[in-house]
Amino acid sequence: MSSDEITLTAGDAEVTVRPGDGGRIGSLKVGGTELLRQGEHFGSFPMVPWCGRIRDGRFRDGADVHQMPLNAAPHAIHGTARDGAWRTARHSRTADRAVITHELTDPWPYPGLVTQVVELAPGSLTLTLAVETYGSSFPAQVGWHPWFNRQLAPDAETVRIDFEAAWQERRGADHLPTGERIDPLPGPWDDCFGMPDGVDVTLTWPGQLALNITSREPWVVVYDEQEAAVCVEPQTGPPDGLNTAPRLVTPVSPLEATTTWTWTSLDPG
Template sequence: MSNEDITLTAGDVTLHLHPGNGGRIAGLEVGSLQLLRQGDRFGCFPMVPWCGRIRDGRFRDGATTVQMPLNSPPHAIHGTARDGAWRTARVSASEAVITRELGAPWPHPARVTHDVRLTEDSLTLTMGVETYDDSFPAQIGWHPWFNRNLGDQDVQVDFSPAWQEERGADHLPTGNRIDPKPGPWDDCFGMPDGVDVTLTWPGLLELKVASREQWVVVYDEQREAVCVEPQTGPPNGLNTLPRLVTPLEPLEAATTWTWTRL
């Protein structure tokens, strides 16, 4: 099937999915409220086959050291799947399934499948990575840019992580776990019972980002938006906490956003 833009609807909720632009969710409108920052680089994009930064763009792949392009020098950031077109496998009024073949510069052929399912009060995103042959380390995550302001007040971010990954001068975790610090953040947090972050736009909307995964990056250093990024491991995790994709065991993850109108 094609990679043409897709519109999903459920009640007065509308989602715009752009397979041709990195499989990006370009907009999510709840009634008159546009929740996602607009622009070709924003919305919400899938991070795969890794999340956040890889130190110097290098990771260990068995006995081999792999070098990825430094798209955020001196590091490689956010995977390769956001850089090209996905293809539509299936679409209905409120659900779409898109796929992306992984290849060069990623060294292993693989397929990524992303299921986008909308209801009147939730969005569920489910992603999987399958290998045809070799086993390899990988990560899955989502990078939404939520609009900081939907009305007269900024969003409030509420979560209770068990720890914060200490961030070094290179923006990568040092390996030390520290007590969570107040923002502003460009930081990874551990939530061993699952990601659970609530965004509240006072008087308008409350939105909960949830996932069974235990890692979340929160980024709020830009004026226009706040990012809450569930992922299967921390930044640089291909080196520090690799999750293997094998022919028998794909890597799968999901996140659900649930909203309540205030």
């Protein structure tokens, strides 16, 4: 755990931001109940400068081919920023907003700056990621990988995931999209879905809490194959998107995305 941990509070919610641990949201408590899975590699981390897997760790930018470390062999996964330290740029005196930054360095081949803004309000958490270049343009993706607890209390009912997607990316044996779009299939999932009108997914812990995850971005990965947690990951492109659907960061046009999590108590008490 980083010594520069930031605690934000608003209403009955408390958020812990860990700049020294990959810019991770280490904790989200509502009414004293922890929503995020605890432990190393969990919480909610930003995926920058790519989301999900890159096939064989390689992506092309024009005539140049770049090789990323195979940290999920035979692929590279979830970007480099989650493994690096971030710096606290601003922390509001009202303790409800923080701004943290991360310098893109090796093994990523392009110099750039990532900024994450964390804003907590009574009943909602808004996260904004932006990638700027210090020089030449480059392809990139941004997104978030939250791990939500499947149960909020021992013996409580497990979470229900509700969403309507326009399509599902058919997944190959290598867990990467094949390029074929199909009608959404029932779970369990480790799959990417298309939502052209923006991400809109609701997690419901019966009798306890409903949490709605939204974003203007049209892509979301839903993962619920693990016993302890489920993941809903808004992102600016599909897995392997640096090769199939890249977004360009230019000196005059940074890449920016936002997600908002809004919750409502279902406790009749």
